[in-house]
Amino acid sequence: MRKEIIYTMNTAYRGEYSIKGFSFGTGEKAACIMGAMRGNEFQQLYICSLLSKKLSELETRGAIVSGKQILLIPSLNYSSFNVGKKYWISDNSDVNRAFPGNPEGQATSRIAAAVMDHVKDYAYGIQFASFYMDGEFIPHVRMMETGKQSTSLANLFGLPYVLTAEPRAYDKATLNYNWQIGGTEAFSVYSGVTEKIDSESAAHAVSAVLRFLTRMGIIRYNCHAGYISTVLDEEELLSVKSDKSGGFLKRFVSPGDEVVRGNVIANVINPMTGEIAADIYAPTDGIIFYAQNAPMIYQNSVVFKLIRRLHN
Template structure:
């Protein structure tokens, strides 16, 4: 039966110790099959909820005998409850990002030690799923992303279809990607998948359920759970570099958007407007440069000049994995 385990505890200089909890399914001596990690940042509320509700759903499946006890599953809903409790995105003492500290260092700074504690707990699993957020605040078309870390990534891209997300995105790593959990999982031979929910900082149980269903489809494909979940998409594969950015090139101000993620748009169609903060006149109309679907939308009511307001997946880039 499900076990609630203390993965590690870390003393902090200004508050009570940070304790990171996980929920295990399967026998304690079972092979390490899937590790699922939720929020590392304080505003990743939806990511935490997805993992917490997934724990509930897996517990029900386990009680019904619909999980393979010979395959161990670990779910870690939150790694940074400290920041979430005080509404800070990053570690509040020094503003560092835990997901830029892997594989960690047990004698380093606080966030390096947190990364080390987490990586020690999730290392050695065959598959790793991380609930992520983007560096820009906004709404996404839900998708699963694989960062290119070598030959293992190509196999992971083929496996990613099992989630049933609308999109599977391949990402070429930048320099900072080498210090993320996803990349380091792959270096240590774990198939790693970054799952992006629709939004960040808010909570939609409908959106969360869609993402949970996709993760359960993947667990079914890997033989962890024994049931068939209807629905899902035949995933479209695209490279992150193929997404077309639409920026507020001329000015900042109030931001009004006319489209949502997933909407089909035509070249020249109005996507949103930037209004003057003094008299609300229109300073810039943002239009689709190509035919495609909206992949990402800026959501804050204010926008700065040169900020990415939308990302469009071009129709000509759409293809399905063979």
């Protein structure tokens, strides 16, 4: 393992700020793995720490294929971790909404430009991302529909689902989108949670990446075959909302659970009286893909996203 400085800049209050990367193996730029971009992505940073340790062990054993290089960048925004903020501490901007970046722009834009320049030539790009909604979700690989995406390659991670999505305006300023546009096969890996550590799902995420790197001929590693992934379009997910009332959320199901049409899957509790203000029902048979985990929910908020079960 070799440590390298990806980018350095001076900041007004904290002196020099450096983004560090760790390289494994030598040769062609085979795979770049990106970790936390926001100061609340504890799970994503934790996964990177596990992966760094595992790749170091594999390198010591000579299990990284000769002529292949892997770059791991655990965090682009560790300053926000240090002060308990989600976004960049000086202007509350989001690094993952600043790509491809501007070397003469604001801090996050300069970081994005420098990182993009450093990682653009890797054949495969893997990002441990956080879901765009707060809550818990089924582990999956997400890909932008840029016309250059490959769901067959995404299947090689062996996670339960591959989710494709039409890029929205703000998606075009993300690393994943710009990687794909630049010719890198890019994948966002979602491991279930963000602001807390889930050791089990973190271990699955590490295994998924090692499985992919093995199948692409970058490392030699014996691992479980994983799942035969189901490919879904994000538009196929059915949103279930708290239409009638807001209040305390009492969930009865979690991501991965099967539900039957008409079942009560959550209650909304009146915070003043303790009475049930509303029941939330499953609108169809299916599987819970996403579940809100906030203690309180507002009226008309999305509580669940459901994978519809198709009947023959």
